[in-house]
Amino acid sequence: MKINGKTRICGLIGNPVEHTLSPMIHNTLAQALGHDMVYVPLLVEAGRLKEAVAGAYALNLLGLNVTVPYKSQVIESLQEVDELARNIGAVNTLVRTEGGYKGYNTDMEGLYRAMTGEGIRIEGEQIILLGAGGAARAVAYLCAVKGAAKVYLLNRTLDKAQAVAREVNHAAGREVIVPMLLAAYANLPAGQYLAIQGTSVGLSPHVEDVVIADETFYEKIHTGFDLIYSPWETRFMQLVKANGGRAYNGLKMLLYQGIIAYELWNQVTVPEADVQVVYEKLKAHFTRTD
Numbered sequence: 001m002k003i004n005g006k007t008r009i010c011g012l013i014g015n016p017v018e019h020t021l022s023p024m025i026h027n028t029l030a031q032a033l034g035h036d037m038v039y040v041p042l043l044v045e046a047g048r049l050k051e052a053v054a055g056a057y058a059l060n061l062l063g064l065n066v067t068v069p070y071k072s073q074v075i076e077s078l079q080e081v082d083e084l085a086r087n088i089g090a091v092n093t094l095v096r097t098e099g100g101y102k103g104y105n106t107d108m109e110g111l112y113r114a115m116t117g118e119g120i121r122i123e124g125e126q127i128i129l130l131g132a133g134g135a136a137r138a139v140a141y142l143c144a145v146k147g148a149a150k151v152y153l154l155n156r157t158l159d160k161a162q163a164v165a166r167e168v169n170h171a172a173g174r175e176v177i178v179p180m181l182l183a184a185y186a187n188l189p190a191g192q193y194l195a196i197q198g199t200s201v202g203l204s205p206h207v208e209d210v211v212i213a214d215e216t217f218y219e220k221i222h223t224g225f226d227l228i229y230s231p232w233e234t235r236f237m238q239l240v241k242a243n244g245g246r247a248y249n250g251l252k253m254l255l256y257q258g259i260i261a262y263e264l265w266n267q268v269t270v271p272e273a274d275v276q277v278v279y280e281k282l283k284a285h286f287t288r289t290d
């Protein structure tokens with residue numbers, strides 16, 4: 001990659017940012033597609049987010065990704081916010097427009113593309129969603145928007161599940177999210193479910209941990225999607241597979257949130273062959289270091 005006088009800059013703002021894989025995604029794409037763009041991590045210290053966004057705009061940065069802990073807080077520094085991102089209450093991508101940045105949430109569009117790419121349907125499905133943190137809250141919203149029949153939202157802390165359900169049901173205009181205590185999983189109605197694992201349980205290095213260890217729970221699951229991608233195969237995924245289900249990790253969600261951000265910044269559609277090149281690179285990173 002050659003930097004010259006016309007090279008455009010994109011980057012990731014957050015704290016911490018050292019472990020990000022986004023430079024691998026975007027710099028690989030820029031090289032493959034011949035775009036004169038470079039992507040760098042940009043650490044933003046606590047209390048300096050507003051200055052950082054204004055400074056990035058003043059420095060003519062083409063776009064930014066936003067990660068923990070700034071995904072909600074960044075909204076107040078934006079010129080405009082896309083409707084999905086506004087409803088979710090979290091922005092992970094800023095796109096340069098006249099007068100300021102416009103915010104998007106490509107995490108959820110990324111999850112949706114990852115799922116549809118694997119042939120996983122949300123529309124009309126009975127879904128179990130484990131967790132009610134930042135990621136699960138957005139997944140609950142996505143499921144409601146994409147026409148899930150019912151989403152049983154199981155969380156260790158019931159009030160958090162109830163708060164998410166209230167908010168999403170209100171936005172969706174129907175009682176689609178049913179909050180439950182995690183420990184009450186045996187009360188789930190009989191049936192076959194798509195289960196989305198949105199807690200942080202099982203994340204490396206705690207690879208033996210799983211949010212529900214009881215094997216009988218997994219008899220109800222035809223497909224399991226874990227948002228975690230490190231380890232490559234979580235204990236949750238192993239239990240789904242051991243009980244005859246299909247299981248996927250969250251790497252394609254990570255991949256597609258990046259692809260969609262790249263498409264927004266560069267006004268292109270990334271060809272599937274290039275998506276595959278980036279995926280193989282990311283996969284090699286995880287399967288090598290596991």
Ligand code: NAP
Binds near residue numbers: 131203211
């Ligand atoms: P978060 O806001 O901190 O939420 C954590 C969730 O995990 C909460 O629901 C919490 O329950 C639950 N939890 C934590 N420890 C638990 C335990 N011991 N037993 C039961 N439940 C427990 O985190 P987040 O930002 O939503 O992220 C969640 C996961 O999604 C992380 O592993 C993250 O890596 C992954 N993620 C992946 C992608 C991707 O691109 N693939 C994107 C975003 C996030 P309480 O409410 O009871 O505390």
